Amino acid sequence: MSKIxxxxxxxxxxxxxxxxxxxxxxxxxxxxxxxxxxxNRKIEGYVINIKDFSNYPEDKIKNILYPIDDFVAINNxxxxxxxxxxxxxxxxxxxxxxxxxxxxxxxxxxxxxxxKIIYLNCDFETAITKIKKNATSQKDILIYLNNFGKAEYTQxxxxxxxxxxxxxxxxxxxxxxxxxxxxxxxxxxxxxxxxSFTLKESQRxxxxxxxxxxxxxxxxxxxxxxxxKTEVYIQCISECLKENKTSIMLVPEISLTPQMLERLxxxxxxxxxxxxxxxxxxEKFDEWLRIKRGxxxxxxxxxxxxxxxxxxxxxxxxxxxxxxxxxxENNPRYSxxxxxxxxxxxxxxxxxxxxxxxxxESYNKAKSGxxxxxxxxxxxNKKPLPEIExxxxxxxxxxxxxSAFSRSLLSAIDDCIKEGNQAMLFINRRGFSSFLMCRxxxxxxxxxxxxxxxxxHKEDNTLKCHYCxxxxxxxxxxxxxxxxxxxxxSAGTEKIVNDLKExxxxxxxxxxxxxxxxxxxxxxxxxxxxxNKNAQILVGTQMIAKGHDFPDVTxxxxxxxxxxxxxxxxxxxxxxxxxxTQVAGRAGRDKKPGKVILQTYAPRxxxxxxxxxxxxxxxxxxxxxxxxxxxxxxxxxxIRILIRDDDEQLVLNTTxxxxxxxxQFMENDDIKDKFAYFQAMKSPVKKINGKIRYQIxxxxxxxxxxxKIYEIIDSVNVKCxxxxxxxPQNLT
Numbered sequence: 001m002s003k004i005x006x007x008x009x010x011x012x013x014x015x016x017x018x019x020x021x022x023x024x025x026x027x028x029x030x031x032x033x034x035x036x037x038x039x040n041r042k043i044e045g046y047v048i049n050i051k052d053f054s055n056y057p058e059d060k061i062k063n064i065l066y067p068i069d070d071f072v073a074i075n076n077x078x079x080x081x082x083x084x085x086x087x088x089x090x091x092x093x094x095x096x097x098x099x100x101x102x103x104x105x106x107x108x109x110x111x112x113x114x115x116k117i118i119y120l121n122c123d124f125e126t127a128i129t130k131i132k133k134n135a136t137s138q139k140d141i142l143i144y145l146n147n148f149g150k151a152e153y154t155q156x157x158x159x160x161x162x163x164x165x166x167x168x169x170x171x172x173x174x175x176x177x178x179x180x181x182x183x184x185x186x187x188x189x190x191x192x193x194x195x196s197f198t199l200k201e202s203q204r205x206x207x208x209x210x211x212x213x214x215x216x217x218x219x220x221x222x223x224x225x226x227x228x229k230t231e232v233y234i235q236c237i238s239e240c241l242k243e244n245k246t247s248i249m250l251v252p253e254i255s256l257t258p259q260m261l262e263r264l265x266x267x268x269x270x271x272x273x274x275x276x277x278x279x280x281x282x283e284k285f286d287e288w289l290r291i292k293r294g295x296x297x298x299x300x301x302x303x304x305x306x307x308x309x310x311x312x313x314x315x316x317x318x319x320x321x322x323x324x325x326x327x328x329e330n331n332p333r334y335s336x337x338x339x340x341x342x343x344x345x346x347x348x349x350x351x352x353x354x355x356x357x358x359x360x361e362s363y364n365k366a367k368s369g370x371x372x373x374x375x376x377x378x379x380x381n382k383k384p385l386p387e388i389e390x391x392x393x394x395x396x397x398x399x400x401x402x403s404a405f406s407r408s409l410l411s412a413i414d415d416c417i418k419e420g421n422q423a424m425l426f427i428n429r430r431g432f433s434s435f436l437m438c439r440x441x442x443x444x445x446x447x448x449x450x451x452x453x454x455x456x457h458k459e460d461n462t463l464k465c466h467y468c469x470x471x472x473x474x475x476x477x478x479x480x481x482x483x484x485x486x487x488x489x490s491a492g493t494e495k496i497v498n499d500l501k502e503x504x505x506x507x508x509x510x511x512x513x514x515x516x517x518x519x520x521x522x523x524x525x526x527x528x529x530x531x532n533k534n535a536q537i538l539v540g541t542q543m544i545a546k547g548h549d550f551p552d553v554t555x556x557x558x559x560x561x562x563x564x565x566x567x568x569x570x571x572x573x574x575x576x577x578x579x580x581t582q583v584a585g586r587a588g589r590d591k592k593p594g595k596v597i598l599q600t601y602a603p604r605x606x607x608x609x610x611x612x613x614x615x616x617x618x619x620x621x622x623x624x625x626x627x628x629x630x631x632x633x634x635x636x637x638x639i640r641i642l643i644r645d646d647d648e649q650l651v652l653n654t655t656x657x658x659x660x661x662x663x664q665f666m667e668n669d670d671i672k673d674k675f676a677y678f679q680a681m682k683s684p685v686k687k688i689n690g691k692i693r694y695q696i697x698x699x700x701x702x703x704x705x706x707x708k709i710y711e712i713i714d715s716v717n718v719k720c721x722x723x724x725x726x727x728p729q730n731l732t
Contacts, residue, residue, distance in 0.1 A: 004716075007450050008051040008093050009038055010106060017092040020045075021054040023063040024208060031075055032103075036124040042400045044068060044106060046097050048079055050620060068108075071292065074100050075309065079348055084342055085334060090710045090724040095332040099307050099377030102288050104281035112289070115181040116153035118165070118174050120145050127173045137164035145174065182290070183282040185520065186276055191723040199235065202376040203228050207235045210352060216345050219600035220321075220366040221354035221375030224385060224614065225585020227548075229354045230260070232376075233317050235268055236352065241268065245314025245349075249300045250336060252323035253560060254278045255517060255534055256547045258524035260300055260319075268298050275308055278520040294390060303328065303336045306343070310638060320546050321353035323579055324571075324729035332726050356585060356616075357578040359626065361634045363620055379589070386556070386587040386594030388580075388612050392603045404491045404499065409557045409597040416555040417536055421592065424550075425539045426583045427496055427559035430513040431455035434489035436463065436721060438478035445472065445479075451687040457515070458494055468689045484568065496539050504537075512540035545583040552591030554710040556583055561600045568684060569731055570632045573607050577619050631676035633727055635701040640707040640711060640728050642683065648692040654720055655680055655694040661712045662696070674702045690723070699729075 003024040009016055021035055024043075032047045042065065054061055058165035070238045074097065082096040104110035124146040136454050144159075145151060155174055157165050168174045200206065203224075210219055210232070218389055223229045237247045251260055254276050264272045273287045273296035288299060290296040292309045299308040303326055306316075317324065318340060326336040337353075344351040353362060353371070366373035379385070391406040401407060404427075416423045420709070435453040437444045445454045448704045454463035454472060463472040477484050491499075497511045523543075530538045531550055538544060558580060565576045580598065588594020600608060610619035628635050641658065645651045659680040676699040683693035700706070713724065 004051050004061070005034075005047045005418065006051065007034065007045040007047055008097060009036065010044040010046070010094060010098070012092060012098075013040075014206075018093060019048070021056055021061055023061055023066045024324050025066070025223055027069050028636045029072060030063055031072040031079065033105075035065040035068055037062045037065060039624060040086060043437060044096075045259060048082070048093075066284040067410050073105075075311070075351060077343070078307075078309070080089070080346065081339070081342055082237065085332070085339075087172075087707075088338065089332065089334055089718055089726070090713070091332040091334075099304070099332065099334075100309070102281070102284045104186065104285055105288075110285045112286070113181045113183060114178040116176050117179050118145065118149050118153050118156060118176045119150040121172055122176040127168075130171065130173060131168075133535070135167075136163070136565055137161055138168055139167060142173070143166060149511065151221050154200055161700065162565060183280070183286045185279050185283040185287065186261055188263065189524065197231060197246070199231065200380050200678070202378065203232050203235075203380070203427060204372045206232045206376060207239075209372070210236050210350060210671045213350050216348050216350070218344070218351040218353065218365075218371045219374055220358055220362055220371040220424060221352055221374045221376070222358055222363070222366070222616075223354065223356060223374075224379060224583065225355075225356045226379035226381070226383075226385075226589045227376035228380040229376065230263065231317070233319065233352070233354070234263065236317070236350070236403070237264075237314055238267065240273065240314040241297055243402050245312050246297045246310040247299070247315040247317070248308055248310060248313065248340075249298070249317040250305055250306060250319065250326070250340070251300065251302060251547065252320045252325045253522070253543055253546070254302055255512070255523040255527070256298075256319075257300060257302065258520075259527060259547065264298060264300055270295075271297045273299050273308075275305040277302065277304065285706065288421050305316045306336045306339045309634075313343060313349045315349055316344050316351045318353045318354075320582075321355045321386060322357055322359040323546075327727075327729040329728070329730055331723060333723055335727075344439060355498055357581045358616075360574055360620065360623055362673055364624060364634045381590065383591075384616050385491075386519045386596050388584055388586055388596040388598055390608055390612060391597060391599045393601050394600050404496060404558075404559055405503075406599050409599065413504075413537070413557070414554050418502065419554070420552075421536075421554040422530070422550060422552045423555040424544055424553055424583070424586050425496060425500075425535045425537060425557040425559060426541075426545060426579075427491070427493055427539070428541050428579065429492040430466075430490035431464065431488065432458035432488075432494040432498070432514055434492065436474070437487045438481060438491065439485040439487050440483035440616070441478060441481040443478050445475075445652050447472075449687070449690040453684050455488075455492065456488065459515075460497065467685070493539050493541060493679075498541070499538060507537060508535035509536040509537045509539060512538060512543050514541070517543065519697070542579060542583075544586070545579055546585075548586055549589055550586065552592070553589070554592045554594050554661075556587040556594070556596045558583060558596065558598045560606070562602060565602065565605065569724055570627070570630070574623060576607050577611055577616075580608075581614060581616070584611075584614075631701075633700055636656065636676045636701050637703060637706075639698040640725040640731065641696040641713065642723045642725065643695070643720060644688075644691040644693045644722075645647075646691060647720070650720050651692050651694050654718055654722070655696065657716050658713060661700075661715065662709065665708065665712060671705070672707055675700055 005022050006019045008585045025612040036045045078100045085096040127142050159398050273291050328334050366370045391408050396406050431458040450467045461474045493513045500509045517523050678698050680696045683695045
């Protein structure tokens with residue numbers, strides 16, 4: 001009797017998110033991708049288990065058609081991770097499985113690429129005697145192959161001629177075979193010679209403590225900017241390789257991957273692979289396959305790299321662990337921190353989280369002993385952290401200065417340029433202006449599909465929605481009342497660069513934001529140009545705030561420090577402190593002292609008081625106390641149920657039904673005190689991509705309640721999209 005394969009079909013709907021039984025065939029095992037009959041279609045699927053019998057009638061069970069790959073795509077660790085993600089994030093099984101392989105592998109959208117290689121099929125002297133004396137092209141080909149050993153078929157055909165190559169193949173004097181042609185990303189990054197590096201005492205101590213862990217353990221490496229955390233990571237990776245173990249290193253921004261890749265390749269050469277969403281389909285597939293085959297032992301990338309198919313995992317590093325980019329805000333929603341902890345525990349590996357400004361939750365775990373705290377309080381060059389000068393922009397306005405630059409900042413830029421140094425100016429808003437508004441009637445241009453104002457981009461004279469990507473033609477007359485009195489909103493990176501070019505026409509200024517970094521090479525090119533001093537000023541969003549090391553940067557200007565301070569999010573104070581500390585850390589990293597000009601309309605805010613002295617511990621104590629009083633994480637967990645659809649009434653009815661059932665659950669006497677907050681409401685951004693959004697927010701004191709909350713959600717016949725998020729990073 002044939003064995004039965006349990007298969008998850010690759011269809012992302014709730015009705016098909018179940019296990020289907022199929023008769024097992026040869027060359028298929030647990031973890032295989034297979035093609036199966038499904039209704040009147042052929043569908044890809046994943047074998048998640050093999051059993052001896054099925055509860056369904058034998059004549060109802062169909063056969064698997066064939067295996068898709070010649071390797072097992074998903075190992076047992078990932079299958080266990082699939083179940084973990086379903087339990088913890090309330091996601092469909094197939095959505096978890098899809099994270100484990102490159103999206104382009106599905107439906108055969110990308111496969112291995114091959115090239116034809118030709119080489120001598122006998123010794124050179126014998127081959128020469130077998131061709132005609134006047135066959136000069138054939139002779140030249142043989143000489144070339146004798147000198148170089150082999151060559152690409154197309155290269156030789158172009159260099160000499162097709163007929164000569166084919167004649168030699170017919171005579172069997174040369175041979176042609178197909179070999180895999182790997183598409184390697186970032187080939188323009190050249191390996192550099194590694195100089196001998198002596199660890200400082202604080203670095204050596206951190207490395208020794210991390211490597212002393214022989215079983216699963218989590219370390220929090222709290223090191224000031226410029227303290228040498230990256231070298232600690234590299235030393236730990238090196239020791240893992242010596243033990244034939246693999247490593248995964250996560251960085252928060254794609255912009256940081258080329259810089260880190262350059263450092264890792266210089267140490268570990270082709271053992272390093274890179275994974276992130278900016279790679280081409282072919283590059284991503286080939287890198288994934290190199291990791292799967294064990295050819296690459298070190299993986300670097302953004303959030304999704306945590307799913308890299310490494311075996312024998314020994315070390316996971318999360319650099320800039322406080323960054324919100326490690327939390328997925330799209331379906332499927334997950335936390336890279338949770339996945340990293342699961343994988344580290346599963347493999348009995350070491351987990352290292354590093355930051356100059358750890359999240360309140362992580363530092364609290366370190367203080368309580370759940371993580372081991374490692375501190376590095378000094379820069380490796382022993383230089384002090386740059387001095388921060390706070391400028392009150394209210395006083396600037398009263399004095400008649402209505403520009404984005406304070407007098408102090410302009411004076412500091414003048415000095416920086418005269419001394420031949422470089423400056424970085426940070427503003428966490430892209431575009432030219434945050435909105436266009438008619439002064440006569442108050443009309444503000446908004447997106448048709450999203451409940452947000454459009455951002456003006458002067459370069460292409462368009463209005464763009466930064467949520468859905470819609471573009472609209474800009475205007476100089478109000479489309480509502482015809483007035484030509486149009487007011488610009490707050491300045492973005494494009495406006496800052498425009499103003500700088502007017503102020504300093506002979507100085508090269510670079511801009512780094514989502515608009516200037518649409519290709520994977522653009523990050524590296526901008527940073528390389530700046531590092532090579534092809535520009536003296538770099539303006540950017542939070543892309544420039546972390547991880548970069550430029551020895552000639554002596555000035556950092558924070559144009560509008562208040563941007564993240566007054567957001568409707570309990571983390572706004574924390575994010576402001578982190579951003580200031582991180583971007584300030586870009587100055588004075590080498591021999592030259594650094595200076596930071598911080599512009600604000602609220603200079604007395606406690607966040608700036610702590611940032612002024614780089615007092616993380618003081619800020620942590622203050623913020624933790626506020627969180628405890630207001631019952632926010634880490635003292636509670638936030639659960640957000642997001643419901644969305646084109647039909648607002650359907651969304652509203654679904655929200656009401658779930659809310660009613662949850663309130664009935666809360667009325668139990670033994671449950672009531674475990675809820676610190678419960679409220680249903682419209683989302684702050686009510687509409688995105690044409691879909692109306694409502695949400696239910698809860699703050700709970702007991703993690704075990706989550707399972708019951710999921711049960712209540714599942715008891716409702718939901719006909720619209722519904723997502724559950726635990727401790728979401730963005731509540732808008």
